[in-house]
Amino acid sequence: MTPPIPKHARAVIIGGGIAGCSVAYHLAKLGWSDVVLLERKQLTSGTTWHAAGLIAQLRATRNMTRLSKYSQELYGELEAETGVATGFRRNGSITMALTAERREEIYRQASMARAFGVEVEPLGETELKALYPHLNTKGFAGAVYLPKDGQGDPANIALALAKGARMRGAHIREHVKVTAVTETLRGGRRAVAGVKWQSDETGETGTIAADFVVNCAGMWAGEVGRRNGVNIPLQACEHFYIVTETIPDLARLPVLRVPDECAYYKEDAGKILLGAFEPVSKPWGIHGISEDFCFDQLPEDFEHFEPILEKAVSRVPLLESAGIHTFFNGPESFTPDDAYHLGEAPEIAGYFVAAGFNSVGIQSSGGAGMALAHWMERGYPPFDLSDVDIRRMQPFMGNRTYLVERAKETLGLLYADHFPYRQKATARGIRRSPFHETLAKRGAVFGETAGWERANWFAGTGQEAAYAYSWKRQNWFDNSAAEHRAIRENVGLYDMTSFGKIIVDGRDAEGFLNHVCGAEMAVPDGKIVYTQFLNDRGGIEADVTVTRLSETRYLVVTPAATTVRDLSWLMRHRGERAVSIVDVTASEGVLAVMGPRARDLMQAAAPWHDWSNAAHPFGTAQGIDIGLGQARAHRVSYVGELGWEIYMPTDQGAHVLETLLDAGAAFDLRLCGLHAMDSCRIEKGFRHFGHDITEEDHVLEAGLGFAVKTAKPDFIGRDAVLRRKAEGLTSRMLQFRLTDPEPLLYHAEPILRDGQIVGHLTSGNYGHTLGGAVGLGYVPCPGEDAASLLASRWEIEIAGNRIAAEASLRPLYDPRSQRTKA
Structure with missing residues (x-):
C-alpha cells in the first residue's frame, strides 16, 4: 500500500525530471530525510526522457565546468550505487572547425580547458580521421578532442538519482501535482510556507508545510513561478533529431560536433543520432503547455530539419544509406541568455529554482542538484554561481512576447560562433536612456546589458554603425582606441544611465548600511564611499559606491546586471530596521x-x-x-x-x-562608448564585478582591503576579514600586460608561472595607453611575499600559444591615482 503524503517536510520539490531527481538525491545525501518530490505525471515525462544524453565537461567558465565535471563523475558511480543501468560511458567528444574563426574559438577553448583541469588534445586531419573514420573532412580547419567526455541514458540517469534519493529516505510521488505554493511572512519578508497538492489519479487534495520549495518544473517552471509572482523567464522551443536504423558493424565512436553546420552526432547501440541547433528556432507552447503533456512528441517538420540533414549526409556519408528509424521533435526550455536558472528567487525567501537548462540539462543537472542542495543547507552556494543565479534575470524578461522573440535566437546561439562582444539580435530596444536617440544619430553602436541599450562604440563618418565580429581586431578597434585616448589625453563623455541606483532611506539607514557594507557609512552628507557587500566568508556579494545624500538617505550605485541581486541582498538583511529600499534606476x-x-x-x-x-x-x-x-x-x-x-x-x-x-x-569633446570605459578601467586595475570579484573571492585577496574598515564593530564579513589577515593570503590578484602588442585577451586564458599553469584571467581587454593587451587574474601564493611572486616568469596562453607577460600587484597605469585626484 502506498504510504500517505507527509503533512510536513523540510523541502518540497516540484517536478520529477532529472533536475528535480538530482536535487532530491543531493538533499537526501546531506541527511535531509524529510524531502518530498511531487511529479504531476511520471518521472522524466517532460523533457528528460527524450534528451540526447551528451555529457560534456567543458563549459564557458570555470565554475560551470566544475558543475559539469561533477555531473560526469557522479553518473559514473550511480549504477554501482543504485543498481540502475545508466548507459554512461566515457567515449570522448570531438569538435571540428570549418573556418579560421571557429578554429581560433576551439583552440582558445582548448587553452581554457587546460586552465580548468579538463583533458584536451588538438587534432590534425589524419588524427581526426583515425578517431572518426566515417567523417568527410572536407573544409577541415581544425579540431579538438576531449577524451573524458561521455554520454548516457538520460531517463535512466534520472531514475537512478530518484532511487538513490529513496534509498536515503526521500518521498517521491508520481501523479500528484502542486496546485499552489503557500506563503507566510518571515522577518519582514515574503517566505514559503508549503504547498497544496492534488492527486491526478484519485482527486484527493492536501497540503504540506515546508521550509523550502524547489521549482524544478521544467517547461512549466515559468508558469508555476508566475502564480506567486516569481520571475522565471523560460520559453520552450522545438528541438529536432533523427535516429538511424542499426548500421552493420558500426563501432563505438566519440560524440562529434560540427557547429559550423549546426549539427552533432552521437553513436549509440549501433545507430547514429543526428541532432541540430538551427540558427532560427521554433518557439513552442506560446500560449501555455497542457498539464496533460506526458512523454509526448511534437509534429514532424522535415522541411525545417532538411537543410541540416543535407549537410550531415555529406559530412558523414554513411547516413545516405542508413534508414531513418526515428524522426523526433520534442520541446526543451530556453532562457533569454542561454544559461540555466539556479538559486533562491529574490521575490520569496525559501523559494528555490532549478530550471531552463537550454539543452544541456543532462550534463548540468548532477552538478546543479549538488550546488542547490549545498545552497539550501548552508545558505550559500559552494562557489560563485552568478552565471546561472536566478537573480540575474530582470523583471521585464518575464514578458511573453520578449521570451518568444529571444527564443528564436538563443537555441541557435549554442552552436553559433561565440565571438567576443557578440550581441543578441532579437528582442532589443526595451530599455533606453534619455540620451539614446541623440547618441544613435551621432553614430553610436549599441550593445545590450540587462535589457539596457548602451553605446559601446561610435562609428566614424561613412562607417557602418554595426559590429563585424572576429576573434582578432574587430571593426571598432580603432574607434575605441581613439575614444580611449580622448579620455586619457583630453576629455570624453559616455552614458552610464544603465547602472543600477538604489535608494536606502529611513532613520536606521546609516546603521543598516554599516552592517551590510565593509566601509564606514557614518560620513558627511555628499560623501561618496567605495565599498563592498561582504558575505560571512569575506567574499564579495556586491561592488558599489554609496553616496550619503542626507542624514537618512543614501544612494547605492551598482552595475546594471546586478541590480536585482543587490536589491535582494539588501532586503534579505534589512530585518525589522526602519529603512525603505527602492530601485530608482530609471528616475x-x-x-x-x-x-x-x-x-x-x-x-x-x-x-x-x-x-x-x-x-x-x-x-x-x-x-x-x-x-x-x-x-x-x-x-x-x-x-x-x-x-x-x-x-x-x-x-x-x-x-x-x-x-x-x-x-x-x-x-574637442569626444563621445565614447563602454568598450573604451572598460579598456581604461583594466589599465587602471579596477575590478569588474562578476568577473574579477565574486562571492567566492575574498576581499583581501582581491586587493580591496583598503575599502574595508575593521574598526567598525559589526558588519557582515568582519570576522572573515580579520581571520584572513591573521592567517595570511592564499592567493592574490595580479595585473598582466602582454609584451607582444598584437594578441588580444578576453577572459579565461591560462596564466603560466615559470612554465606551469597556475590560474586563468578573470577579465581582459586591450590597453591602448600601455601598448598591449591587459588582463587580471588570481594566482596562488600561500606564505609567499610580493617580491618572490613578481620575480617569476609569467606567460599567458592564447589558443595554444604562450605569450610573455609583465605582472604587477599595483596598477600599471597611474599607480598612485594622481590623475584621478588632480
Missing part, C-alpha cells in the same frame, strides 16, 4: 565626463559651480545648475582620470546632454 540619467580637461569643460557648461579641487574634491557629490536644469555632480572615476558623473532627472537628460555637447565643442 535619473547619468553622463560621465572624464579626462584631463573635464574640469575645464564642466566649468564652461556649469559656470555657477566651483569645480576646483578644493571646492569639489574627489569622492564628493554636490548639486549643480547646468544649462537651464539642475543635476548632481559625483566626483568619482571608473577610468582612472579626472572627471565627474552627472546625475540628472530623466526628463532633463536631453537638455543636459545638449548643454554638455555645446560646451564641449570648444574642447
Whole structure:
C-alpha cells in the first residue's frame, strides 16, 4: 500500500525530471530525510526522457565546468550505487572547425580547458580521421578532442538519482501535482510556507508545510513561478533529431560536433543520432503547455530539419544509406541568455529554482542538484554561481512576447560562433536612456546589458554603425582606441544611465548600511564611499559606491546586471530596521565626463559651480545648475582620470546632454562608448564585478582591503576579514600586460608561472595607453611575499600559444591615482 503524503517536510520539490531527481538525491545525501518530490505525471515525462544524453565537461567558465565535471563523475558511480543501468560511458567528444574563426574559438577553448583541469588534445586531419573514420573532412580547419567526455541514458540517469534519493529516505510521488505554493511572512519578508497538492489519479487534495520549495518544473517552471509572482523567464522551443536504423558493424565512436553546420552526432547501440541547433528556432507552447503533456512528441517538420540533414549526409556519408528509424521533435526550455536558472528567487525567501537548462540539462543537472542542495543547507552556494543565479534575470524578461522573440535566437546561439562582444539580435530596444536617440544619430553602436541599450562604440563618418565580429581586431578597434585616448589625453563623455541606483532611506539607514557594507557609512552628507557587500566568508556579494545624500538617505550605485541581486541582498538583511529600499534606476540619467580637461569643460557648461579641487574634491557629490536644469555632480572615476558623473532627472537628460555637447565643442569633446570605459578601467586595475570579484573571492585577496574598515564593530564579513589577515593570503590578484602588442585577451586564458599553469584571467581587454593587451587574474601564493611572486616568469596562453607577460600587484597605469585626484 502506498504510504500517505507527509503533512510536513523540510523541502518540497516540484517536478520529477532529472533536475528535480538530482536535487532530491543531493538533499537526501546531506541527511535531509524529510524531502518530498511531487511529479504531476511520471518521472522524466517532460523533457528528460527524450534528451540526447551528451555529457560534456567543458563549459564557458570555470565554475560551470566544475558543475559539469561533477555531473560526469557522479553518473559514473550511480549504477554501482543504485543498481540502475545508466548507459554512461566515457567515449570522448570531438569538435571540428570549418573556418579560421571557429578554429581560433576551439583552440582558445582548448587553452581554457587546460586552465580548468579538463583533458584536451588538438587534432590534425589524419588524427581526426583515425578517431572518426566515417567523417568527410572536407573544409577541415581544425579540431579538438576531449577524451573524458561521455554520454548516457538520460531517463535512466534520472531514475537512478530518484532511487538513490529513496534509498536515503526521500518521498517521491508520481501523479500528484502542486496546485499552489503557500506563503507566510518571515522577518519582514515574503517566505514559503508549503504547498497544496492534488492527486491526478484519485482527486484527493492536501497540503504540506515546508521550509523550502524547489521549482524544478521544467517547461512549466515559468508558469508555476508566475502564480506567486516569481520571475522565471523560460520559453520552450522545438528541438529536432533523427535516429538511424542499426548500421552493420558500426563501432563505438566519440560524440562529434560540427557547429559550423549546426549539427552533432552521437553513436549509440549501433545507430547514429543526428541532432541540430538551427540558427532560427521554433518557439513552442506560446500560449501555455497542457498539464496533460506526458512523454509526448511534437509534429514532424522535415522541411525545417532538411537543410541540416543535407549537410550531415555529406559530412558523414554513411547516413545516405542508413534508414531513418526515428524522426523526433520534442520541446526543451530556453532562457533569454542561454544559461540555466539556479538559486533562491529574490521575490520569496525559501523559494528555490532549478530550471531552463537550454539543452544541456543532462550534463548540468548532477552538478546543479549538488550546488542547490549545498545552497539550501548552508545558505550559500559552494562557489560563485552568478552565471546561472536566478537573480540575474530582470523583471521585464518575464514578458511573453520578449521570451518568444529571444527564443528564436538563443537555441541557435549554442552552436553559433561565440565571438567576443557578440550581441543578441532579437528582442532589443526595451530599455533606453534619455540620451539614446541623440547618441544613435551621432553614430553610436549599441550593445545590450540587462535589457539596457548602451553605446559601446561610435562609428566614424561613412562607417557602418554595426559590429563585424572576429576573434582578432574587430571593426571598432580603432574607434575605441581613439575614444580611449580622448579620455586619457583630453576629455570624453559616455552614458552610464544603465547602472543600477538604489535608494536606502529611513532613520536606521546609516546603521543598516554599516552592517551590510565593509566601509564606514557614518560620513558627511555628499560623501561618496567605495565599498563592498561582504558575505560571512569575506567574499564579495556586491561592488558599489554609496553616496550619503542626507542624514537618512543614501544612494547605492551598482552595475546594471546586478541590480536585482543587490536589491535582494539588501532586503534579505534589512530585518525589522526602519529603512525603505527602492530601485530608482530609471528616475535619473547619468553622463560621465572624464579626462584631463573635464574640469575645464564642466566649468564652461556649469559656470555657477566651483569645480576646483578644493571646492569639489574627489569622492564628493554636490548639486549643480547646468544649462537651464539642475543635476548632481559625483566626483568619482571608473577610468582612472579626472572627471565627474552627472546625475540628472530623466526628463532633463536631453537638455543636459545638449548643454554638455555645446560646451564641449570648444574642447574637442569626444563621445565614447563602454568598450573604451572598460579598456581604461583594466589599465587602471579596477575590478569588474562578476568577473574579477565574486562571492567566492575574498576581499583581501582581491586587493580591496583598503575599502574595508575593521574598526567598525559589526558588519557582515568582519570576522572573515580579520581571520584572513591573521592567517595570511592564499592567493592574490595580479595585473598582466602582454609584451607582444598584437594578441588580444578576453577572459579565461591560462596564466603560466615559470612554465606551469597556475590560474586563468578573470577579465581582459586591450590597453591602448600601455601598448598591449591587459588582463587580471588570481594566482596562488600561500606564505609567499610580493617580491618572490613578481620575480617569476609569467606567460599567458592564447589558443595554444604562450605569450610573455609583465605582472604587477599595483596598477600599471597611474599607480598612485594622481590623475584621478588632480
